[in-house]
Amino acid sequence: MAMSRDEIFQQVQEVLIDALGVDDDEVTAEATLMGDLGAESIDFLDIVFRLEKAFAIKIPREELFPAENLMSNPDYVKDGKLTETALTELKEKMPHTNFSTFENDPDINKLGDLFTVDAIVNYVDGKLNAA
Amino acid sequence: MISVFEILAAGLLEVNLPLTLIYGQKMRWIWIDKFVEFQSGESAVAVKNVTLAEEHLHDHFPGFPVMPESLCIEAMAQTAGILVGEAKKFQEKVILAKIKKAVFFRYVKPGDTIKLHAKIESIAPEAASTSGRITCADKLIAEIDLMFSHIDRNLAGKEFPEENFVFTDTFKSLLQGMALRGDSSAEPESERD
Numbered sequence: 001m002a003m004s005r006d007e008i009f010q011q012v013q014e015v016l017i018d019a020l021g022v023d024d025d026e027v028t029a030e031a032t033l034m035g036d037l038g039a040e041s042i043d044f045l046d047i048v049f050r051l052e053k054a055f056a057i058k059i060p061r062e063e064l065f066p067a068e069n070l071m072s073n074p075d076y077v078k079d080g081k082l083t084e085t086a087l088t089e090l091k092e093k094m095p096h097t098n099f100s101t102f103e104n105d106p107d108i109n110k111l112g113d114l115f116t117v118d119a120i121v122n123y124v125d126g127k128l129n130a131a
Numbered sequence: 132m133i134s135v136f137e138i139l140a141a142g143l144l145e146v147n148l149p150l151t152l153i154y155g156q157k158m159r160w161i162w163i164d165k166f167v168e169f170q171s172g173e174s175a176v177a178v179k180n181v182t183l184a185e186e187h188l189h190d191h192f193p194g195f196p197v198m199p200e201s202l203c204i205e206a207m208a209q210t211a212g213i214l215v216g217e218a219k220k221f222q223e224k225v226i227l228a229k230i231k232k233a234v235f236f237r238y239v240k241p242g243d244t245i246k247l248h249a250k251i252e253s254i255a256p257e258a259a260s261t262s263g264r265i266t267c268a269d270k271l272i273a274e275i276d277l278m279f280s281h282i283d284r285n286l287a288g289k290e291f292p293e294e295n296f297v298f299t300d301t302f303k304s305l306l307q308g309m310a311l312r313g314d315s316s317a318e319p320e321s322e323r324d
Contacts (some may be wrong), residue, residue: 037142042228042258046278049253049260061255 003128008055009121015050016117019043027117034112044115051120058128064123066093067116082106096122161301162206163247169309172218174250177210183241189253195278198239203265204230207275213259213302214323215279218254221298224291228258229278237272239265245272254277257284 003011012038015029020037033039039047048059087106091099097119100109181187181198187194208227216225239245249263259279266274282291298301 020269040282042278045255045258045280046231046260049255049258052253061257 003125005121005125007130008124009117012051012124013121015037015047015054016120019046019050025085029116029118029121031117032113033115033117037117039115044131047120055124055128059124059127062093064096064120066090077108080108082108087092094119095118096126132281135271141178145262152218160205161209161305162202163209163305166210166213166306166309167246168307169214169217172254174248175210177206177247179206181241181243181245181248182240183302185241187284188241188275196241198245200233200235203245203273204233206245207249207263207265207273208277209248209302210247210250211251211263211277212279212297213305214249214251214263215254215259216298217306218240218242218251218259219281224283224297225259225279225282225295226275226282228280231276231278233273233275235273237267237270239261239267239272241268250291257281 009029013024016022016027016033016037017024020033020038020043022037026037030092031037033044042064045061048061048064051057051064052059073086076083076089082090087103089100091097094114097114098116099114102114141299163177163179166175166177168174176247181188183196186199191197191199210227216223232249239322245267247265249261252260252262254260258281261279262275262279263275
């Protein structure tokens, strides 16, 4: 099923409006899920479940939001920042994510900023249109 | 006046013990009476008879007794929570994590028998989402969609007591008499909706 980026964005937008109780004008491509849209940990699972239904895809939890597990590994965090190893691994695991700002200052407190609306659209786009 | 028990409970609360551990089997917080349908891993229907013997109804509200909507949500959380728990053979600690939707259309009054219909929409190792309806004599009372967390698999490795404090014997007794064969409803119901 081929879908255009716009169509995917619209569906993702609807999912986030329902899951997070936000308005459509808040769900811009650059909006961060936690900072801008107020998502909490259980919301990420809610979003995953809703995306699976909306697009009829299967989303292994490690794929879309893998950072959580990474942070519990002591080798990956040093002085409150992600180590080079961790960053490389994260990039590999999250090809749908834009790292350009985060790379300059990989503060773990800013990790949440990696989860943007755009990253979800990229991920779904990859799932639907890659094959 | 504060009772000795309350002081004891307050002291225990400071160390963050789950309430059910403190009160043990004394904690009686059950807002459904029995299951009438149970399809393992899929759906369940529970009933609750609402009666003026429930003291809070006299305060909610004086002269106009209606079941608090918060308790309707709790009743749905227990129906759906047991459904989710049973799906993993009660090995997980299933905690209500999010009320995705709760819309109410009618009041629930003393004398009403309400039916709580719960359905598993998605279930994963860490969590589950359910949809639900409350009906009374075929009329829609509420639509309540919930999310549950399997807490041992979340919250970044935080440790919880070994014992499954969610599914105590009191809860499990609700399922007694229900044949959990997956394909059956235990008792034929005269009216279904």
